[in-house]
Amino acid sequence: MSANGMGGVSRRGLLAGGIGAAALAAAGCDVGGGGADSGGAGTGEGKITALFMQQAGYSEDDIRGMTADFAKAYPKITVEPTFVAYEALHDKIVAAAPAGTYDVVLIDVIWPAEFGSKKIVTDVTAQFPAAWKTDMLGGALTTAEYQNKFYGVPWILDTKYLFHNTEMLGKAGVDAASLSTWDGVLAAATKIKNAGLVKYPLIWSWKQAEALICDYTQLLGAFGGKFLSDDFQSTAFATGGGLDALKWMKKTLDDGLTNPNSMESLEEDVRKTFSEGGAAMALNWTYMFNAANDPAQSKVAGKVDVLPTPAGSAGAPGVNGSMALCVTGGSKNQKAAWTYISYLTGADVQNKYAKSSLPCWAKSYDDPAVLSVAPKMVPAAKKELANLISRPEVPRYNEISQILQAEVQNALLGRKTPEKALADAADQAKSLLS
Amino acid sequence: MTGFLRRGRVALLAYALLVPAALVVFGVVLYPAGRALVISFFDVDSPFPGAYPFVGLKNYADILTGARFWTAAQHTLYFTLASTTLEVVLGLGLAHLLAAPIRLRWLFRGIVILPWALPTIVNGAMWRWILNAEYGALNALLTQLHVQGDYRSWLGSDPFVALNMVVVADVWKNTSLVAFFLLAGLQTIPGDLLEAARIDGAGPVRAFLRVTLPMLRPTLAAVLVLRIIEAFKVFDIIYVMTGGGPAGGTQTVTFLTYLQAFSAERFSYGAALAYVTVVAILLLALIYLRLLRQQELSVS
Numbered sequence: 001m002s003a004n005g006m007g008g009v010s011r012r013g014l015l016a017g018g019i020g021a022a023a024l025a026a027a028g029c030d031v032g033g034g035g036a037d038s039g040g041a042g043t044g045e046g047k048i049t050a051l052f053m054q055q056a057g058y059s060e061d062d063i064r065g066m067t068a069d070f071a072k073a074y075p076k077i078t079v080e081p082t083f084v085a086y087e088a089l090h091d092k093i094v095a096a097a098p099a100g101t102y103d104v105v106l107i108d109v110i111w112p113a114e115f116g117s118k119k120i121v122t123d124v125t126a127q128f129p130a131a132w133k134t135d136m137l138g139g140a141l142t143t144a145e146y147q148n149k150f151y152g153v154p155w156i157l158d159t160k161y162l163f164h165n166t167e168m169l170g171k172a173g174v175d176a177a178s179l180s181t182w183d184g185v186l187a188a189a190t191k192i193k194n195a196g197l198v199k200y201p202l203i204w205s206w207k208q209a210e211a212l213i214c215d216y217t218q219l220l221g222a223f224g225g226k227f228l229s230d231d232f233q234s235t236a237f238a239t240g241g242g243l244d245a246l247k248w249m250k251k252t253l254d255d256g257l258t259n260p261n262s263m264e265s266l267e268e269d270v271r272k273t274f275s276e277g278g279a280a281m282a283l284n285w286t287y288m289f290n291a292a293n294d295p296a297q298s299k300v301a302g303k304v305d306v307l308p309t310p311a312g313s314a315g316a317p318g319v320n321g322s323m324a325l326c327v328t329g330g331s332k333n334q335k336a337a338w339t340y341i342s343y344l345t346g347a348d349v350q351n352k353y354a355k356s357s358l359p360c361w362a363k364s365y366d367d368p369a370v371l372s373v374a375p376k377m378v379p380a381a382k383k384e385l386a387n388l389i390s391r392p393e394v395p396r397y398n399e400i401s402q403i404l405q406a407e408v409q410n411a412l413l414g415r416k417t418p419e420k421a422l423a424d425a426a427d428q429a430k431s432l433l434s
Numbered sequence: 435m436t437g438f439l440r441r442g443r444v445a446l447l448a449y450a451l452l453v454p455a456a457l458v459v460f461g462v463v464l465y466p467a468g469r470a471l472v473i474s475f476f477d478v479d480s481p482f483p484g485a486y487p488f489v490g491l492k493n494y495a496d497i498l499t500g501a502r503f504w505t506a507a508q509h510t511l512y513f514t515l516a517s518t519t520l521e522v523v524l525g526l527g528l529a530h531l532l533a534a535p536i537r538l539r540w541l542f543r544g545i546v547i548l549p550w551a552l553p554t555i556v557n558g559a560m561w562r563w564i565l566n567a568e569y570g571a572l573n574a575l576l577t578q579l580h581v582q583g584d585y586r587s588w589l590g591s592d593p594f595v596a597l598n599m600v601v602v603a604d605v606w607k608n609t610s611l612v613a614f615f616l617l618a619g620l621q622t623i624p625g626d627l628l629e630a631a632r633i634d635g636a637g638p639v640r641a642f643l644r645v646t647l648p649m650l651r652p653t654l655a656a657v658l659v660l661r662i663i664e665a666f667k668v669f670d671i672i673y674v675m676t677g678g679g680p681a682g683g684t685q686t687v688t689f690l691t692y693l694q695a696f697s698a699e700r701f702s703y704g705a706a707l708a709y710v711t712v713v714a715i716l717l718l719a720l721i722y723l724r725l726l727r728q729q730e731l732s733v734s
Contacts, residue, residue: 087677091696097481114699118480207590208679262565263680264590273568330484399698406682413592413681 042333057415100330152326159318222312411425462699525612558674593683
């Protein structure tokens with residue numbers, strides 16, 4: 001086609017006209033995302049869509065089972081669940097928000113500040129029964145709370161526990177009771193390594209991802225550190241316990257106790273390595289207890305035990321890794337969404353699936369049925385869940401976390417000293433707090 | 435008069451037939467592009483519509499003065515240069531092999547195109563498994579051949595090694611495309627030219643340098659520019675293989691754009707970053723269009 005083949009309109013002219021028209025059309029609208037119509041309560045019946053994650057906590061099969069039971073109890077509501085990897089969950093919620101694609105979304109404990117302040121999820125304080133505030137465990141209750149408002153209902157109450165291979169411990173002559181402190185863990189790891197039982201006794205989820213910050217947080221807490229100053233206006237991780245935690249992590253790598261492949265591992269990789277007998281001890285979420293004891297997917301089934309997280313110089317807090325179910329701001333059927341959430345988070349459903357994820361309700365921990373499906377998890381959980389440490393509850397948490405992930409890795413890979421890496425992270429994070 | 439009318443009707447029909455395509459182009463390319471440009475001058479920090487402060491060129495200034503962008507730009511540049519160079523060199527060799535008069539040539543051609551037919555996400559996931567530090571095939575191969583003593587981490591130990599591994603995965607996938615472009619180019623070279631060169635006493639190397647390469651130049655230039663543009667936009671293979679790590683060492687400009695726009699909800703900053711990429715690609719595209727026009731002229 002020649003440049004003037006179309007009735008005298010040149011190619012350049014068309015292109016310029018097109019872009020001009022597009023810019024004009026764009027300028028005529030509000031800036032920001034599309035979909036100006038907001039959500040609504042709806043009739044409380046009909047179809048709703050829900051977004052869940054694929055790993056840790058309740059499995060996809062669990063959730064489909066719960067949803068099938070819900071369909072029987074509430075035949076007028078149909079639920080269509082969708083599952084994505086945790087790593088894609090946040091961004092999918094954001095991208096789907098203006099279109100109102102999902103009525104119910106699962107959110108992590110680190111997002112209520114961001115999602116709540118931007119109205120991506122709705123404020124459910126008014127619907128939140130007073131009894132829940134006393135009946136739920138303290139660590140769970142705050143999961144979806146931001147500035148004294150509730151933006152969702154806690155559903156997955158989780159923290160990282162210390163799992164160990166009882167056979168390796170036995171062969172190396174290590175008493176499991178000595179794993180109550182991080183010093184004890186290092187001593188045990190050295191013994192196991194020297195006995196030639198495994199090359200690297202420890203495996204962690206230290207890939208450049210949120211998983212790294214979860215491990216780091218738990219250690220930061222153990223060494224008495226803090227993420228932010230008390231007024232939330234400046235960072236506090238670059239000194240004291242925050243720095244000690246990073247130095248400790250680096251030392252376990254230098255001493256050959258931590259598997260260097262931790263730097264490319266997420267929780268699932270930790271589970272696989274541990275289940276293959278490639279590590280003696282590892283921090284992970286509740287779900288690993290069952291998965292690593294399942295002969296179908298683990299070579300060390302029956303040789304896995306769990307303990308509360310070890311103590312550092314300042315205590316043994318577990319990282320708060322809880323998650324909550326929320327009604328989205330864009331949902332056109334918020335009443336039905338709330339019905340579904342109330343059902344899934346109820347004590348009966350949570351008790352039934354306690355094997356995958358421990359309930360958020362205090363009284364469940366004395367329920368014989370719960371105790372019988374998770375006899376080893378419950379005692380560890382009872383102790384650790386009473387003492388949780390949170391990652392910073394600030395709207396721009398994700399950015400701070402990304403900066404910290406890269407800098408912590410810089411220190412772990414020996415590209416910067418821990419002091420320099422954390423100082424650089426603090427410097428970059430400064431403007432995100434004001 | 436009737437001729438004029440007929441011309442008018444033909445033009446009308448032409449426009450009518452163009453409407454669907456124009457709508458698609460406007461709806462999914464021009465409108466979002468225009469909107470992103472507008473957004474890049476504001477400070478949009480939520481996915482919802484609303485009134486956001488106008489900040490002019492601040493986002494662009496922040497990008498150009500920020501260290502993260504320049505680090506990402508370096509990674510992008512390295513990735514682009516390394517992957518396109520390898521793809522063209524290997525693609526040229528592969529094209530010659532595929533052009534050779536051998537038996538079952540159709541089968542080899544079919545096999546070679548397979549990597550390119552794989553979706554990038556699948557390719558990335560496959561290479562992540564091949565390179566896995568605990569049970570990856572590459573580690574098994576190298577250990578069994580005694581090239582290395584023990585399994586090692588390819589994607590988590592050293593940012594530069596990880597970046598090179600992403601290059602390898604990209605080269606594996608895209609070399610076949612380059613090879614097929616060049617194969618098409620090779621087949622346009624008349625056989626008698628090479629024969630004449632041979633009669634004049636030129637060896638295979640000399641014939642390649644003096645006949646094949648000059649005749650292949652237009653195709654080579656076109657495929658080079660196309661691959662550079664594609665490599666410049668690299669995103670999905672990074673997302674799947676490394677997630678930008680370790681220590682941010684595989685973070686490219688488009689990956690940073692995604693992180694800023696969706697993970698950090700800095701939509702305006704992300705839009706501005708995208709436009710910085712657009713400008714760079716536009717320059718490359720201009721070169722490409724110019725080359726195409728030269729080709730058209732030389733053919734006609």
